[in-house]
Every structure is written in structure tokens, then in C-alpha cells.
Amino acid sequence: MISPGISQNVPKINSEQELRNFLKTLSPVDQVGAQARAAMLATRSIKTTSKLWAIDTAISMVDLTTLEGADTPGKIKTLCAKAVRPDPTDSSVPHVGAVCVYNDLVAIARKELDAIGGSDVPVAAVATAFPSGRASMKVKLADTKDAIESGATEIDMVIDRGAFLSGNIGLVFDEIVEIKATINELSGGRAHLKVILETGELVTYDNVRKASYLAMLAGADFIKTSTGKVNPAATAPVVLVMLEAVRDFCHDYGRMIGVKPAGGIRTTKDAIKQLVLVNETAGEKWLDPKYFRIGASSLLNDLLMQRMKMKNGYYSSANYVTID
Amino acid sequence: MSKFEYANAPESSAILNLQSRYQLFINGKFVAPKSGKYFKSINPATAKELAEFAYANNSDIDLAVKSARTALTKVWSKLPAAERGKYLFRIARILQERAREFAVAETLDNGKPIRESRDTDIPLAAQHFFYHGGWADKLDFVVKNPKPYGVVAQIIPWNFPLLMLAWKIAPALATGNTVVLKPAETTPLTAMLFAQVCQQAGLPDGVVNIITGDGATGANLVKHPGVNKIAFTGSTEVGKAIARSIADSDKVATLELGGKAANIVFNDAAIDETVEGIVNGIFFNQGHVCCAGSRLLVQEDIANELVLKLQRRVSLIRVGDPMDKNTDMGAINSAAQLQKINELVESGNKEGAQMWQSDCKLPTNGYWFAPTIFTGVSQSHRIAREEIFGPVLSVLTFRTPQEAIEKANNTQYGLSAGVWSDKGSKIMWTAKHLKAGVIWANTFNKFDAASPFGGYKESGWGREGGKHGLLAYLKAGK
């Protein structure tokens, strides 16, 4: 129940029925209206000083990601180098928010980052049978345990979309609760949980809002749009709806949850639009890598090229940023 | 100071070749007024003079009407309908080509944000010509043996200068009428640019005549015996005066007049989108909108939550330089309008409503008013009854759908209304019982050339846009 201005504790959910009742109290989302709002915010024109600030902020929010079957230790090492010093020619460029890899490469990434002066760059692991989540809970827990023990301090878990869509929301909730408990236990509360909703499979904004609340009630530190393996991914209206959810959740229960759009954010323009969405929806408190991340790979180079253009006054070329 | 300050992003005015003086457009040519007089239009965002415009007196009006009559009988009525339509298509294309220039001119003259003139006014104006171009040779599907009225006098307001021009001229031409149009005194600039478009399109001389002036010019144009039909958008007061002044003639009129639209929010509405819709309903175009959702009727059990969310959202509205692409709300169109808003807001405070205003910083020069929300408003307050025509929202509450309808319809106006609910049957029930010409369900202030617009009761006569808008310019022949 939303009681404006009154801060309560996050409600405790004791049964699937309670969860269902809670989600029923959420306001619906009008698709056309949400899309119109997102489209309007996309017309914001960010120039000069504000653009430079936005680019650096966006860089610091990038979860530099590689999630390929063909990932190798070599690929991970170059990724780490890029994460720590995105532009080797300019030390004023901040490091990225995190590197994001599959479980078996977490240890390599952690070791490499520590070796090259990137000990403050966290490693995020996609655990819980990423990307489909189609495995038993036993496997998902083992997966999580494996990632934490290998040095991951951020776990990007996927929800069971099948369970969600078939109405088995108690199961979705319980899985998040259990994974969160495991992470807390193994990391001593140091590691964070990002819950991937895979909004492209949830389809409606009503579902996005419900899944966002479900994840936040179950203990997510971040809610994340997508695996990057399903289209559409982090569309502006989806991010808008999720930002509204974290804003209202914080207003009502005093707990700030982060948001991570992932997938499809490739250009500086895309990234700045995301920051505008954050600024005018959740508010400037969320303009911080602690509360907003962008899951991306090629985005970083575009940010760097735009940064060079801002500094030098002419358009750069892909030859002047490193390809990793 | 917030972390993410948007630096200025001004649109360049270089695209507009602003003349210091604009003449009357009569019979295809720009001519000096017989009156010998000129008046100034100012940029409301700076209070500085923009340009001078010719003042049309009775002799000028007479010339314009005669030129429209000659064009009607000699050229326009003899043209095959399909060819007539092609001129409208041409005009639509030229407006699209010169869209940015028109947007800049509109914003400088009117004070509305460039985002709105660029994304709403000018594209919709072009759409209106394109849409009506296609009707010209299909009028048999609207009326049996369609016949135009003849010479149409059109008088338009200052809130959407070019768009209102398009709403008037496009259907008039498509149906085979010729036009004398008078733009508003404070916003004549885009009409004079449009006169250039008529020349570029090769529109036959005299089919469109544009004369500038004040209220007296408009009143005299209405009275001119050579005029067959009046189309007016403006205040209800002037609309009634027009109705009286044509009572003893065969002239017919379409009137788009004032409104005090109810925007009804039920407790099951999609609240975030509703907040956006309320904002769009009353703060779009500085609230200078006849169909603005100026009376918010909220179901009592969600009123506190909604008002809080609304205030939070309204605080984000960026008020300032209309030429800045990030500006959400621009300048009040004139000193006179600002005074009227101030007067009504004062009455709201005196009558006991609670005022909340955004703490946005307003520029020092020009005419400005911060987004304002009154709560605790009752039906008897002036701010709930009179059209403020500014960024001022009155919030009232209701308990049941029946009460919402009663309150919503409790006005002499009936132009538009809004309803917000997630329940389809309730939306249809509400839409059915609202006495208004345009009902926006789960949206507000949306316009389209294909959608008829116009009001019940004292909000006017007739419709503009869509198939129904054509009826206003056609009579059934024998």
C-alpha cells in the first residue's frame, strides 16, 4: 500500500497469496502513455559541458560485458585492460562500473584486474543458468556459489520467466530470496544481487512493473532489464517503468534499488538518453554507478570517440580507440 | 545545483529571414494597407519588438473580400476538384520543407517552446493540408451534390497561429471556397510566411487573402456583405457577438470557442501515465489551449497520492527560453494575458483554494507564469468556472462516477474532457455521459487532421477536422 510521505519497512511477504495481493495493488501501466513519455524525454538536447559530464558518468556506469561461447582468457584480459583504462591516452577517463562475464571466467577476470591496478573494478557474474534460467534450483545455487567463490562481487541472476508467465510467482520470488541468502552468506554481505527480468519475454509493461516489485520485495539490489540475448531489450519505456518502480519503492519503504538496462545501448546518444530518463524519473540520486549501470560492450568505444570529439573539436575515428 | 544540469541548447534563429515590416496579402500580392497604419508584434519571451504588421481597415477588408470573390467566380470554382486538391498537397509539402523556419517563427512570435512548435504545431499544420488535399475530389462521399458557400471569412487566435490557420484554410480550399483570413493581433508572423507559401505553391491569386489587424478588423470582416461564411476560433464572448452580428443575414458560422475541460481520474487509472496526461493537459502550450484540462476531478481516495506525484512531476517542468530545445514551458503570450491569469489566480487565493507553484526560476524579461496547482477547489470558485487560459490547474475531488459526471458537465462549456481508468467499460460509460465534443480517454490534448474537433453548448458550433469538419464548408446542392 502506497502511503505518500510515510516511510515504512519493506513489506514482508510470507506466502504466494500475499505476494499476489501486493502486486494487485500496483497501478497499471498505459503502454501508449509510457512510450510517449519516453519518446518526449528522448528529445532532450544535451550539449557542451553537460554532455561531457554525461559521457564520463556513462563510462563509469558501464558494465563492460562479454558473454560469448567463444570467450577465452585472452579476451577477458583485454576486456579488463579496457575496463581499468578505457582510453590509454587519457588518464582522466574514469574506469567502468564493472566487468561482466560468465562464471568460469570470473577468477581470471578478478586476477587480471587486481594485477593491472583495477582492484576497485568489481567482477559481475551471470549465474543461475544464464540466460534461460532453465535449470534446477540446486544447479542455480551451485552456479551462484561457484561465482562468489571465484571472486564475483556482483551476481546477475535471471528470473524464471516461465514460472512468472504461468502465474507461479511464489517460485520466482523464492528463487530470488534463496539466491540472495546464498550470496549474503558466502560474501558476508559484500556482494550485490542484480535480478534480470528479461523484459523482452515479459512483453507488457504491466508485467515489467510487477516483476520489478517482485524482485525488489525478494531482496534484489538492482533490477536489470535483459540478458542481452533476447530482443527487444533495454527499450526506453521499459527502463522508464523500472525507474518509476525504484523511485516509488524508495519513496514508500526508504530502500534505494539500482537499475541496470542491458542490451541494445550502443551509442553515446542512447546512453545519454538513459541518463536523462534517470534524471527526470528516479531523480539525480540514481545518477551514480552504485544505483545505475548500463550493460554494454560496444557502447564504451562510442563514448570514448564522442569524448575525443568533445575535447578535440573534431570527429574521431574507430582507429583511435582500442578494439577489444 | 543538480548533478545533471542541461546546458543551453538554443535553436538557431538564423533559418528565419525576419523582415522588419510585413504588408497585407491581397490578390496574391503583398500590398501596403490603405489605412497607412502599422502595428507591432512582440516576442513575449523578451518583450522586444519582433516586426511591424500592416493594419487593415474597411477599405483593405473590402479589397480582400472582392479579391476572394473574383478568384472564386473566375478561377477557383472552374478548376476541377482534383486540381484544387493538388494545390493543397503542394502547400503541405512546402510546409514540410520549411518546417524548421516556421517553427522558429512561431516560437519567436508566440512564446511557445520550440519543441512544441517543431514537434506539434508545424507537423500537424502540414498534415492538415495533406489530409484535406485528398478530400477535394471526394466530397460526394460527404454530402449529396456538394457546393461551397463562397467567400469565407476566417478569424483565428494566438495560441496555435499556424495550426489554426491550417484548420481553417485547408478545409475551406478543399471544398472550393475562397478565403480572407485574419490572424490574431499578437501572432501574425507565420500567417505572413504562409502567404509566401501560397505564392511558392502557385495558388491562384485571391484564393487566399491574409489581412492583419485587431479585433475591430475581425468584426468588420464578419460584417462585410460579400462574406458568405464565418469560421472563428476564439473566446465565447466574441463568438456570441459574431452569432448576433450575422443573425439578420444568410451567413453561416462555425465557432470554436472557450472551454473548461474536466479531466476525470478514477482510482484504477494508470497513475504515472495519468500524471503525464494531466501535465500535458494543462501545461502544454502554457495552458493557452481552449480544450485544456483545467479542471482536474480526482476520485477522493487517490487525491493525496496523485497530487503529490503531480507536484513532483510539475517541479521538473523546465520553464524558460522558448528557443531552448529543452524548454517545456515558454512565455505567456502577452502582457494582457498575463494580467488576466494573475487576476484569476488572485481570485483563487481569495476564495480559499490552496495554491502550490513550481519553484522554477522565471526569466526577468518577458511574460512568465510558473506552473500552478490549486487544491481544495470547489465548483463555485471562479477558477473552477472561468477559462484561465494559462498554466493553472484546479483540483477538485469526487466520490462516485455519477458525481464525477455531474461535476464535469456542470459548466456552460463542452469542448473537451478527459477520463483516466484502466477499466474499459467505465471509460465507455464516462465518455457516453460527458457532454463534450472531444473525449480523451487515457490521453489528453491529442490532435489529428482526421479527428473532428469542436464543442457542445457554449463551446461553439460545428466541427473542424475529419469528415465532419468538411460539413462546415459545404452545403447540399440540388
Added chain:
Amino acid sequence: MMSRIEVMKTYKLFINGAFVRSESGRSYEIKNSKGKFLANPAQASRKDLRDAVSAAKTAFIGWSEATAYNRGQILYRIAEMLEGRRDQFVSEIIAQSGVTQKIADSEVSQAIDLWVWYAGWSDKLSSVGGNQNPIAAQFYNFTTPEPLGAIAIFPNQKAKSASGTLLNIVASLAPVICAGNTAILIAPQSAPLTAMSLAEVLATSDLPAGVANILTGKSEELVSWVGSHMEIDGVDCSGLSNSDQVAIKVSGAENLKRIHKFADDKSTERILKFMEQKTVWQPIGI
């Protein structure tokens, strides 16, 4: 043997489904074409007009909400009732205007058929007068005609047939109530009897009280009150003189009454001009 004394009818006003005398107590004399006394119909006052408007306004709530099918059936019922009483109308028309039996007969037939024509329109108005509009965005948008409210009617007085009275009254009343409007019909001064007999038909045709109110008297007395009455939404001024038309347009401007005149008996314009077009927008989304 003494011939039987005919029972003569008292012609009253028809307000809110009841036959009432004028509150003013006034009446006026009507003679037949040969100058013989026919009746003393009531001479309505402004207060009778006020009562009729108030009845029409109240009746509008239910009548405008009735289904179009229902309204159509009631209009058809009026035709049925008229058919059953055709002899009465024929003799009244003959008495009132001195036309031949054949002409009077033909007029009654036309009037009956006109009710049937308008009865058939009630559930086609949205199809013919409305529209679904293609919007250049994700919205479903439709326009549909809705009744206006209380309409004052001054029926055409010019006869197209030799008499024309009944036909003119039906041609102006049927389209108004067909649309879901309610009516205050001010009968032609010279021929009030047909109008009041028609009221008897209306009273027995399942037409809800107040939907059609009929006044007799001197229309010029009522013109200024009709024009200025803020509860009257529209006026059919076909039967008024030019100067009265101007007067009613000037006073009617105060609440922007929809004021029209018509020539043709059978015309969708007669229905649609007293309807408002309502356009509804609704987003299309999931």
C-alpha cells in the same frame, strides 16, 4: 325527434404527457373554412412554455439513454396509432382547412409514412452520421452523433399539399425525437387542432412523458421567451417570419442555441443538425 347534440372536444396543451389548460386560463377561437366555430384551443403563456421546457429537459435524460432500437419502435408505434385514427385526422383536416377528402386522405397517409421513415433512421444515425477516424498514432478514434437536448419547434407553416399542417408537424417533430432529443412544439396558430389530436396519438404510443410537448397559441408571444430560455438547446425556426427568425437568433446567441430551418420533409439534415458529434480517443496498447 331532436337531433343528437355532438360532444365537442376541449383542446388543451400537451405538457409532460398530460393534457392541461394554459396556466394563464386563456384560449382563442378557431373557425372552420366556412367561418363556423370549431374549438377554443388553449393559448399558451410563457409559463406554459417554461413547464414544457422543464418537462422536456427531464425527459431528455431517459429518452436520450433509450436504445436507438427502442426509440425506433416507439416512432413506429406512433405510425400505427395514427393509422388507426386516420379518419379522425382526415375529418379534422377537412374541417380546419376545407380541403377535399382525397387531399386530406393523402396527407394523413404521407404523415404516417413519414413516421415510418424516421422510425427506421434511429438506429442508423451512428452508421451514417458517425465515423471511425484514422489517427496517425496509436489511438482508436471514433465520432458518433448524440442528441442535443430540448429543441423548440416552430413547424413550417407553408403547406406543400393543400393543407400541409399535419405533414409539417410530423416532418419537424419526428426527426427531433428520432435522434433522442425532446421537443417543445409550438403548433401553427391557424391550425392547432391537428397538433393536439396528434398529441393524443403520442400519448397512447408508449412515448415517455415529456419527450414531446405541444403548445398552441400565438407563436409571436413565445418567440422571445424561446430565444432567451437557457435550457433550450436548439430551435427549428422554419415556421417563423424573417423578423422572428432574426430575433430568435439574436437572443439565442446567449447560449449559442443551434438554430436551423428546413425545407424538405424527408431529410437526414433535420435529424443530424440537432445532434452533437462526439469524438472519443482511446490508446491502442497492451
